[in-house]
Amino acid sequence: MERMCQEFTIGDLTLRNRFVFPPVKLGYGNPDGTVTDRQVTFYRQIAENGPGLMIVEPASVTPDGREHPKQVSIHHPESALELKKIVNVIHGENRLACLHLNHAGAAANPKVIGGKPKAPSSFICPTTEQEAIPLSAKEIRNIVFGYRDAAKKGVEAGFVKEARPDLLVWATGAVQNIPEISGLKDQHVMTAIEYFRGEKEVKGPRVLVIGASRTGIEIAEKLGREGYDVVATKRTDPIGSMMEMITKKLDMMRIGQMKKITLMPHTTVKAFHSNDVEMEKDGETVRLKPFQTVILSSGMLSAKGPDEKILNLVPKIETIGDAKDV
Numbered sequence: 322m323e324r325m326c327q328e329f330t331i332g333d334l335t336l337r338n339r340f341v342f343p344p345v346k347l348g349y350g351n352p353d354g355t356v357t358d359r360q361v362t363f364y365r366q367i368a369e370n371g372p373g374l375m376i377v378e379p380a381s382v383t384p385d386g387r388e389h390p391k392q393v394s395i396h397h398p399e400s401a402l403e404l405k406k407i408v409n410v411i412h413g414e415n416r417l418a419c420l421h422l423n424h425a426g427a428a429a430n431p432k433v434i435g436g437k438p439k440a441p442s443s444f445i446c447p448t449t450e451q452e453a454i455p456l457s458a459k460e461i462r463n464i465v466f467g468y469r470d471a472a473k474k475g476v477e478a479g480f481v482k483e484a485r486p487d488l489l490v491w492a493t494g495a496v497q498n499i500p501e502i503s504g505l506k507d508q509h510v511m512t513a514i515e516y517f518r519g520e521k522e523v524k525g526p527r528v529l530v531i532g533a534s535r536t537g538i539e540i541a542e543k544l545g546r547e548g549y550d551v552v553a554t555k556r557t558d559p560i561g562s563m564m565e566m567i568t569k570k571l572d573m574m575r576i577g578q579m580k581k582i583t584l585m586p587h588t589t590v591k592a593f594h595s596n597d598v599e600m601e602k603d604g605e606t607v608r609l610k611p612f613q614t615v616i617l618s619s620g621m622l623s624a625k626g627p628d629e630k631i632l633n634l635v636p637k638i639e640t641i642g643d644a645k646d647v
Contacts, residue, residue: 328373332487336373337415344376344421346389354381354394356403364407368414375411377480379423380404382467386424387433395422396467401477408479420480422471424464427453442517444539447571455517489631492641495621500531504593505615513618516540524613525549529598531590535564537618538572545579552609554588554600 325339349360368375380395381387387394394400404420411418427446429438438446439460440453456464475481497512511521513536528544530537533555541553553560561569576582585602592599593615597608623640632638 334417336417338373340372342367342372342375344378347378348389348391350391350393352390354397356393356406361406361410365410368411368416374417374419376419376421377407379421382422382424382471383464385434385439386429388425388428388430390433395471395474401474404478418480420475422468447568486635489635489638490641491627491638495624497617498620498622499617500619502590502592508593508615509613510615510617513540513616516616527612528614528616529612530616530618532618532620533560533584534562540616540618541582542572542576545582551582552585554585554590556589558586560584560586
């Protein structure tokens with residue numbers, strides 16, 4: 322425990338101790354997203370002889386991404402000056418401040434944003450039980466620009482300073498992993514991305530979802546509600562990996578009430594034949610009736626990596642986006 326209270330250095334940043342204060346949704350802000358004296362007092366009190374690093378509450382990057390009527394915002398012209406009030410009191414106690422950028426997606430508050438929430442797909446928020454409207458490509462770009470502009474304001478507010486990093490995490494996107502399965506090319510196949518974009522028609526009544534992680538579970542539940550007979554497989558366990566605990570529990574409860582959805586963990590699809598689908602479950606071969614549609618939710622592969630110019634700027638790079646083994 323003594324070591325937790327010792328000062329230590331990461332790159333060119335020095336922390337007074339090894340404790341981190343997590344982002345807390347205070348709801349102390351003004352309705353217009355500006356900072357209040359109450360917020361400033363709160364952070365000053367926590368910073369005084371407190372954690373070496375303090376992660377400030379989620380700051381909304383766009384007006385349509387707010388989750389709380391008094392959530393602090395970073396999409397206004399004056400946002401940098403507003404957030405600097407918080408940064409100053411944290412730095413005044415010789416602590417570091419970390420900015421948490423946020424877009425609530427399906428969890429956005431309809432009363433605050435003036436309409437239905439929007440997300441990458443028609444996802445049902447487990448907390449509000451509201452179904453989000455799918456974002457258009459233009460709206461997604463606007464959110465990306467919102468994060469970009471928010472990061473610039475974060476620099477202006479004093480959260481970060483110019484530094485030469487020891488490590489660059491490259492997480493600029495991924496492409497769909499297409500598994501090598503005998504006979505797959507002869508099936509009516511679509512990727513999870515194609516499904517959510519509505520680029521291909523789902524043919525029924527039987528649908529196979531390969532990959533029952535977070536995305537696959539969302540697809541299976543949606544198809545089940547629409548009346549399809551759905552089988553969702555996953556090579557490993559547990560089903561619905563990488564899902565937040567409460568979200569997963571609620572999803573599993575709803576799916577458990579749908580008789581037309583079958584979840585098959587520890588199952589690998591081996592081959593598609595004319596009269597059946599060959600699978601291996603827990604080391605044993607099983608055969609199921611043919612499916613009219615196969616949806617691939619089988620992980621993603623890293624998109625193209627950084628160019629030579631970026632590679633020369635940092636000594637080490639970690640690439641994120643390869644989940645083909647999940």
